[in-house]
Amino acid sequence: MLIFNNHFESRLNYLNYKLFLISEKNNLRLILILQKIAGNNLSSRLKSVQTIFCKNNNFLNSKDLFPISSKDKIFIALNLNLRFVFYNFDIFFFLKKNGLSFSFKLPFIYHKCFLMLCNFTVLPVIEAKLDRFSYGFRPFRNSKDCFLEIVNFISKKQSFSCILKANISFSNFNINWLTKYFPFNKNLLNFIFKDVNENFQINKNMIFFSTLFNFLLNELVRFKNYYLFLIRYKNNVLVFSNNYEYLNYLKFLFFKFLSSKDFNIKVSKQIYLNSSSFDPFYFLDWRFQKLKNLTISAEVSQNAFRYYKSNLKIFLKNSQNVEVSKFLTKLNHLILNWKINNNYSNSFFIQASKLDLYLSRLLWKWSKRRHPRRNNSWIYSKYWKSFGGVWKFFAIDFSNGNLVFLKSHNFKKTKRLYKLPRAFKVFNLENYQKLNLIWFKKSKFNFLNIYRSLWNKQKGICFNCQKPINYLSLDSVKIIRNSNSLNNALSELILIHTNCKL
Structure with missing residues (x-):
């Protein structure tokens, strides 16, 4: 297992915290200096490699999986920094005890670790500048948060006469605009775009690029005012309004705003509710409707x-x-x-x-x-x-x-949903305990049987590293014995991260 203990985790949290504070002051010079320090810090490099090789990580394809040992992973981390990528190394070779060796190409392993490292250095900066109504790209904020935001709005709002749904395509965007305004080393950013365009097809779910896209769409919140409510999940935008003329004007501003960055926008549907807020509408995979008794019906479409x-x-x-x-x-x-x-x-x-x-x-x-x-x-x-x-x-x-x-699709329904407050600052160390508590309440219904018992017993904290288990999949955790006894009693079992080792 890759060694990433409490010391490295605390060091990384501190670097993110300092980056976040400097970003709130808009000091670009200090941001770039601290990004360089964070990118070359061993804590960030180890965390990047660990994240890529974690079993639940969905960026790895089957062709990328090699029998790489913990020493090999540490070797990657030691050679991973924000300068090494400029050298023309396409293949790494690892020697084995039997004298044989194997190799893997840069784009499939090293490149992903490098992009993850870049992502760690820019996430605190972007989080300090993001609007409060964007979901999907931000850490700790997923589709459930977006779902709750919509339900809360339509339950409190008396009426809304029209709804606008838009989908923004990421197939094309202005790289020059991004390299000019994005808070990151310009030479390195140009190199990344050049290298990725030669090896990959850019999409909104790729490492690091999801953060870039979120930054490009950040200014959409400026359109929000008294006449409308705007919420965004990744590249999907939903707007409620009581003013039909203002909504049409907003659509014009959308096109103007996005065309300046070479984005393509597609208004998927515009609904006119004839002054009634009881008609159903669809967003993402959900069907929402406000019933006559003022309760909210929300179900899978x-x-x-x-x-x-x-x-x-x-x-x-x-x-x-x-x-x-x-x-x-x-x-x-x-x-x-x-x-x-x-x-x-x-x-x-x-x-x-x-x-x-x-x-x-x-x-x-x-x-x-x-x-x-x-x-x-x-x-x-x-x-x-x-x-x-x-x-x-x-x-x-x-x-x-x-x-x-075979597991059943039936599940104990979540009685109460939790989400992070809109303005909650996840990289602020003063909010660390509160973040762990909210995430524990938010995730406790995702585990079943013995996993839920151990999750509740440990309050969502990994027994080994004492850090929160911040994942929603059983791939990220495992159950082991805490003693040498062969007894499988619950008191002797513990829940830890998959990548942790006692």
Whole structure:
């Protein structure tokens, strides 16, 4: 495991805090100096490599996974800084004990670590300048925060006559404008754009570039005033207004603002509600409606529901020859992610029951195709087992002999949702304890069974590094014993980060 202990974590938090304070004073010269110090600091470099190699990180593709040891990862971190990238190293070689070696190309490993390092140095600066109604790109603020913001607005607002939805394309933007105004080394930024354009297709989800896009759209908050309410999730913009003429004028300003940065804007839909705020509207994957009794109905849209069912079908179709326990583990992760992202929907239990029925039918067809010459009784006895009076799809993990059962889409619905306050400063060390408390309350419903018991027992804090478990996936945590005893009692089990090691 990569060594990243409390000392390095505290050092990184302090550097982020200093960067944040200087950014609030708009001192560009000091910002660039401190960014250079932070980028070349060992704490930042270790954190960058650790984040890239973390199991739950979705920037790594299967072709990027190599048998790289902890020493090799430390080697990458020691050679990672804001100057080394200018040298023309395309391939790294690692020597093994048997005398053999293997290599990997710069864009697939080192380049991602470098972009993550750049991202760590600019996030505190961008956070100090961002508007309070942008979500998706900012740390600790995800789709749930955006969902709650919309629900709070339509529950308090008496009426709104029209809604504007817009989608901003990131396929093209003005690099010259960005290098002129973005608080980062201009030569390094130009090098990054040149190198990335040769190896990748830029999109809004890439490391570091998501932060750049967020900076480009930051000034949209200036359009917000008494006549309208504006909220943004990544490149999707939602505007409520009571003034039709002002909304049309706002659309004109949108085009003018974005054209100056060479953005392409697409107004996906403009709705006129005829002075009624009880008509439903859609944003992202959600359907919102204010009912006659003034309660709010918010549920997963039918399009998003059908899209998830289609993904399940495609996943099963592409897993026909995969080992069953691995297939079932990946399927359970898909189900868990859907539950975490949708368990606050009003119609959650109805949709979850429909998905369980739909998935059971898909699994039966999957089993029949896998064993075309076997009869139904043989197939059912091989893949279904009675557990607690309920027949469940299962598989045997031959690596450890454990049984893996299919998880249900049903989930204990979140009774209360938590979000960070709009103006909450996540990089301010004075808010560190409050941030941990809010994140603990926000994430405690994302874990089940023994994971939830350990999460509550440890108050969301990793037993090893004493830092919060700031992830929403079980890939980021693991359960281990705290003693040499073979007893699996709950008192001897602890929850730690996947990349932590006692």
